[in-house]
Amino acid sequence: MVTGDLLSRARAGDGEAFRELAESHRRELQVHCYRMLGSFADAEDAVQETMLAAWQGIGGFAEERASLRTWLYKIATNRCLNARRAARRRPAREWDMSQFEPPVPTPRDEPVWLQPFPDTLLEAAVDRPLGPEARYEQTEATSLAFVTALQLLPPRQVAVLILRDVLGFHASEVAEMLEVTVESVNSALKRARASLQRRQQLAAGRPPPPTAGSPAEEVIVARFVRAWESADLDALVALLTDDVFIAMPPEPFGYEGRDLVARYWARQFGAGRRFDLVPTRANGQPAFGAYLSVPGGIRHATGFYVLTLAGNRICAMTRFDTSVLSWFGLPRSLPSR
Known part of the structure; x- marks a missing residue:
């Protein structure tokens, strides 16, 4: 739970108190938005929007309903969902593969908007405690392969899978964040897991990578x-x-x-x-x-x-x-x- 005095001061319009409450969550929210969007730049924008919305809405935050961290994740997730839906409406560029000189590249059914994320920023976020239902190691859940796979899922499935299987939030918490039923969350999670499993089977015969820095x-x-x-x-x-x-x-x-x-x-x-x-x-x-x-x-x-x-x-x-x-x-x- 957040410190009551800081929260009272933030609700009264004290910007320093709000920053002290919210800034400790900024880095993990940035990683969350990156997983949702596959873009370092877009993740930074989404976090900025999240912090602004949280500051504007802190007066209505009810600590007895959810922790500040959960409330911030709700705001960030919905900002990212809006960005994902807007991106899907943009027409994809078409390519004539015959224009290339040999060797001609291989077309791929992958997201066309993907950016890398610096490890120096990951280190400050992946050591945060996870919920009891998390299924993925934090390092695995930030790999390019995993982030790429997420971008191929429908927006709500992405949000549910990250919140449930990567961060370990309970189904009821995710339902409240997305303003849907628990049954809807469980259904989306089932479909997302099945899609990821099909992609993981393609690489099932590969040995695992060596430990980072080993x-x-x-x-x-x-x-x-x-x-x-x-x-x-x-x-x-x-x-x-x-x-x-x-x-x-x-x-x-x-x-x-x-x-x-x-x-x-x-x-x-x-x-x-x-x-x-x-x-x-x-x-x-x-x-x-x-x-x-x-x-x-x-x-x-x-x-x-x-x-x-x-x-x-x-x-x-x-x-x-x-x-x-x-x-x-x-x-x-x-x-x-």
Whole structure:
């Protein structure tokens, strides 16, 4: 429960008291909105809207009905539902795959709006206590694969699954947040779980990734960096699973399979191009800012890569554009060597 004196002062219009009450929840709400929306930028906007709405409505907050944390999650969830529904009304861009030079990418039925989330911000949120009915580890529930799968569900199913299975709220609490019946919550959860299970079965044969920061992870990451920076295509291909996929949000296509990825990378390293990688972490996974290496010149950023590992192999790489670099404290260019 919240401190009664702070709540009384906030209801009386004391902004400092409200910030003291609400700000401790900001980071976990940001992660929640990110899971709902798949977008770091949109999550930040949703949290800002949540805090404004909470400040405007704090006078009507009844502590005996729900905790402040639950009330904030209710506001944030409904802001995200509105954003998801608005996004679904925007027409999708159509692509003519014949326009591409070989190797031609593989179309994919995935969300076209997906962004990475910095681990430095996750660390402040994933250690929050969960409800007794949570089914997912917090690290698993922030992986790119999980967030991607969420974006393919209908908005209400996304909200129910996150609130119930990721955060562990009771069905009655979720029903109150969404202003629906408990039966409606249980029905949506059943459908969401079935959809996720079908997607998880596709990767069921893969070994689990090594623990974040473990020696096993460090070995494969070091091998990848050495091979990438030296443009050693054979060494890179040896690190891949047979069904590896390179995704490039927001484009709804990528490169699937070891052979196609090898051809794509061969073109990328063509004409002697070399790249330097600056390591970081996103969504609990190894990530890198990539910079074009120019002898004696400034090295400009060309992209941001997130690796998905399966055992001691790479099963996916997600490439984002350079607009995400600042979220990870990475510059747009590096000085010459």
